[in-house]
Amino acid sequence: QVQLAESGGGLVQAGGSLRLSCAASGRTFSSYGMGWFRQAPGKEREFVAGITWRGISANTAESVKGRFTCSRDNAKNMVYLQMNNLKPEDTAVYYCAAAGTGWATKMENEYDYWGQGTQVTVSS
Numbered sequence: 001q002v003q004l005a006e007s008g009g010g011l012v013q014a015g016g017s018l019r020l021s022c023a024a025s026g027r028t029f030s031s032y033g034m035g036w037f038r039q040a041p042g043k044e045r046e047f048v049a050g051i052t053w054r055g056i057s058a059n060t061a062e063s064v065k066g067r068f069t070c071s072r073d074n075a076k077n078m079v080y081l082q083m084n085n086l087k088p089e090d091t092a093v094y095y096c097a098a099a100g101t102g103w104a105t106k107m108e109n110e111y112d113y114w115g116q117g118t119q120v121t122v123s124s
Contacts, residue, residue: 006116018083024079037097052104098111
């Protein structure tokens with residue numbers, strides 16, 4: 001069992017930065033692949049970025065490449081999403097998720113545990 005809790009969301013102006021954090025419980029956290037997803041109002045949830053159990057970044061969405069970076073600290077049971085050069089279209093609720101396969105795919109159904117989400121709002 002893994003419990004996830006996101007933090008770090010908020011209101012930021014376009015061009016600014018935020019770092020989202022995801023705190024995970026559970027002794028086997030290091031074996032999970034981790035993903036970040038987001039859902040904007042009226043839209044489906046979409047994959048943003050992920051990191052495998054080995055700490056390899058995987059499958060970053062084209063819309064955020066070069067701006068968002070996913071990282072993890074297994075010693076602290078933490079996953080991070082560094083978001084730079086934010087745009088109004090990045091406004092969404094951001095979720096972290098854990099995949100027991102150890103990989104970080106774009107497919108929601110491959111993730112076993114989800115956090116409650118944190119709101120990110122980017123003003124123009």
